[in-house]
Amino acid sequence: MADVAERAGVSRALVSIVFRDQPGASRETRERVLRVADEIGYRPDNAARLLARGRSRTLGVMFTAHQTFHADLLEGIYGEAERLGYEVLLSATAPGRGEAKAVESLLGHRCEAVIMLGTGAETAELDALGRRTVAVAVGRRVSGARVDSVHTAESKGIRQAMDHLVELGHRRVVHIDGGKGPGSAERRRAYRAAMRRHGLGDEARVIPGDHTEQSGIEAGRLFLAERDSGLPLPTAVLAGNDRCAMGLLMALTRAGVEVPRDLSVVGYDDSHLSHLMPIGLTTVRQDALLMAEYAVRFAVERLDDPDSAPREAVLDPKLVVRGTSGPPPADG
Amino acid sequence: MADVAERAGVSRALVSIVFRDQPGASRETRERVLRVADEIGYRPDNAARLLARGRSRTLGVMFTAHQTFHADLLEGIYGEAERLGYEVLLSATAPGRGEAKAVESLLGHRCEAVIMLGTGAETAELDALGRRTVAVAVGRRVSGARVDSVHTAESKGIRQAMDHLVELGHRRVVHIDGGKGPGSAERRRAYRAAMRRHGLGDEARVIPGDHTEQSGIEAGRLFLAERDSGLPLPTAVLAGNDRCAMGLLMALTRAGVEVPRDLSVVGYDDSHLSHLMPIGLTTVRQDALLMAEYAVRFAVERLDDPDSAPREAVLDPKLVVRGTSGPPPADG
DNA sequence: TACTCGCACTAGAGCGCGCTAGTAGAGCGC
DNA sequence: GCGCTCTACTAGCGCGCTCTAGTGCGAGTA
Missing domain, CATH: 3.40.50.2300 (Response regulator)
Structure with a gap:
């Protein structure tokens, strides 16, 4: 960053302004800074950014590697998070890697909230997590814990x-x-x-x-x-x-x-x-897309207002009749 | 951290030593510090840690949400990474979220290396990435790029x-x-x-x-x-x-x-x-497990020796005969 | 006694940014 | 000429940690 500033003939602060897309830099300076940055391959360092800013604007998502429905949800989460200006970090549970580990990993990387896809955790554990950070449980009903939830009826x-x-x-x-x-x-x-x-x-x-x-x-x-x-x-x-x-x-x-x-x-x-x-x-x-959207929105909104009461979104499911159901056998 | 130090009656540096499990603190001080930290709910801040340390010891993995084989690989990656003392961060590609985006996200979060599961990127792009950071391509042969690769024959x-x-x-x-x-x-x-x-x-x-x-x-x-x-x-x-x-x-x-x-x-x-x-x-x-192990090991070893020549692991695949293959129809 | 050595611990710089407070200069009205 | 505002920019502190270069002290050695 200092290099960029020097090469562009401006202060570090101005470089910072340019990279945050904030007002306070003229059109030409902006372009010059970006050009120089590109030349020397500068990219702002996230860790330092987080540290200085205090907020990471990152959502952590815990999911299960082989659960195909989670893959559907992930797509929706990425979309909605991007729309709201948040990054997404993923952590999978797998044999030998429990939920606790997956969540710790997310929290360790400064996620502001954790979205848990299909958690099997106890209410007490969820509550504890919900008090430590913002948490949303997807695909499961949660009551009596400081956690938002999204699930179908x-x-x-x-x-x-x-x-x-x-x-x-x-x-x-x-x-x-x-x-x-x-x-x-x-x-x-x-x-x-x-x-x-x-x-x-x-x-x-x-x-x-x-x-x-x-x-x-x-x-x-x-x-x-x-x-x-x-x-x-x-x-x-x-x-x-x-x-x-x-x-x-x-x-x-x-x-x-x-x-x-x-x-x-x-x-x-x-x-x-x-x-x-x-x-x-x-x-x-x-509806995976809708569930994902609710989950992200709940997380983001709770970040803005941490003390609001836990919310619950209950979506209506819909039977899809395909080929595996038919009349019972005559002797049944 | 300062709070912990004060409450435990030691310097911040010592608290740091305790939390990094480094020699230089007596048994009882160590316990005292940990106890105090636990009391006030202190957890070291990763962002600051990374910033100060310069290294994150984190591997980024790019995968495709719906690609089931990737889920198999992920399990192996988590295992091997843990063994070698590295964290793992995941980033999925999905419709509307290309490989470039997924990789940027990982790099933005200070991953030291990127493991790409089944990338479809051009050789030139891979080479550019390989020059910018440590990269490993899994499931695909790469030649002429500064990237390690693991694939089957x-x-x-x-x-x-x-x-x-x-x-x-x-x-x-x-x-x-x-x-x-x-x-x-x-x-x-x-x-x-x-x-x-x-x-x-x-x-x-x-x-x-x-x-x-x-x-x-x-x-x-x-x-x-x-x-x-x-x-x-x-x-x-x-x-x-x-x-x-x-x-x-x-x-x-x-x-x-x-x-x-x-x-x-x-x-x-x-x-x-x-x-x-x-x-x-x-x-x-x-063999997903073996491929995963190679991928992680390649990444880690290249981090220790960035200038070594790109390596390639070629594993032997094995035909598994099950029920979908049989003799052709008589008239075929 | 004077010295080295090892251990437990500390001071303080610095990681790469964001941000607040502030400055310089241009443009304006009176 | 003066004060005023607005834009473009800068100085420098601080985020929470790691790490180097120390200090102080008791034990062992000559």
Whole structure:
């Protein structure tokens, strides 16, 4: 910076003004400074900038590497953040790298806020984080913590899916649980409620799982083992999310169970994956773009007014009927 | 920091020593400082740290949000970086956010090196970047640029896949190109060479595409349209990568073309996806973990010795035969 | 005793910027 | 001529830390 100033024949302060696009420099000086900077390859140093300014205008985003829905969200986050003049830093959770680590990394790099995609953290942990910094949880309902949240009305989505299945004639509808995954508790509850509402309370069955393909595969194996020992297959399965649904589909199809003839499958997320099955996945769409926008806006607005009450955006999901759902088999 | 020093009755310098885990502080002072820091919630400020230290010990990683193979790589990168005492910052490319932007963001945050997963940049751009900072390209061969690279021996992988297909009896093997995607040029070349070697030079056919599901879908549509106008289907397709293969599979299966009975499909990457098709995808495995380790090590070693010549790690890929490849139809 | 040595600790410069307070000079009215 | 304002620019402190060059002190050595 000093070099630039000297070469351009101005003070360092003026160079600073030029690079911050602030008024107080004439048109020609501005151009001269920029030209000189370009010549000697000067680029303002972020660390020093942050230090001097006190604010980083950077949002940290924690996500899970293999969660395809997160990739959808990321795109939206980048867009909205740019529009509002914020930078985005990413930190992934992965096997061997827990949420705490990912968040520490973000905070260590001076993010002013942390947006957590699909966190599985306890309310108390979230609250602690929310008190230490600005935090937004996406894809999960949070109550009693100093954290904004953006999620879809899980119950509505599940209800739509259940109505769809029951209308097709299904009765033995099983739910594969999402474990501690975001939204799981609500989905489970909504599933139970819907079953009751349709007079199928006795048929309700929840299989523990999580939001990975693996848990879908395991559930599939379980069903097959049950069938082999004489029990009937469910006629429809409501998976915890699309990845789980994909795993289930794979396990079933490999074993010769035909979807949706023998069994219907419904996912949740409408992630990229959903279009890609040979027969499209019937699923519940969450509007990733809109969720991303809300998340960023919540973070930014709370930065401007840190003491406002935690907010919650609840978006309406929408059932997308594709090829994996159909009438139950005649003997079902 | 000053607060901590005062409360603990020591100088700021000593607090610094304690937090950097450096020798020069007695056991009890160390504990006292840490206790005090904990009490008042002090955490060292990264920006100031970087500024003062001159080094950030942070690696930047550019990746593509929806590229599942990148997620595999990320896990490996985090692991190896941690082992070597480096932090990792992520920046995604996405629609509306090009590579240049992603890289600028990383550099702006003081990453000492940039690891680019699957870059489509020109050699000249890479060279310019390599001169400005330490850069490593993963998944793509780079020559003539001041950049280290890690990739698999594309030609070997393609050759294995082609040998496999020809051995099964295929002759009309078509290649869907990966466009400007990493490794595409080599794969295309290897495909042509393999066809010639098998005496099928006249049958060689490359369809332009890229590394997305969409391009697989389009290729599928093309094949189907050709079939409808009386031309024969290819008997096997070598896709640019797994995502492309998935798209192709979807398009074909929907149209009633049965894989591998009517047509065989081979992918490239052995990403997460490959296991998930109802019939597993025959594909060429790239060892993501090993690639990640090489990438990180190259970056770190070049930081220690910036003037060393660019290095290249070429790993051996391995054909993984699953369910999408079989003998060609009798009339093929 | 006088000296070196090692350990625990401190003073203070400096990292590369942003920002506040201030200056120089041009233009204007009276 | 004077004071006034406005624009274009500058001096220099401070952000929170690291790091070099020290100081002081007790133990070991000649």
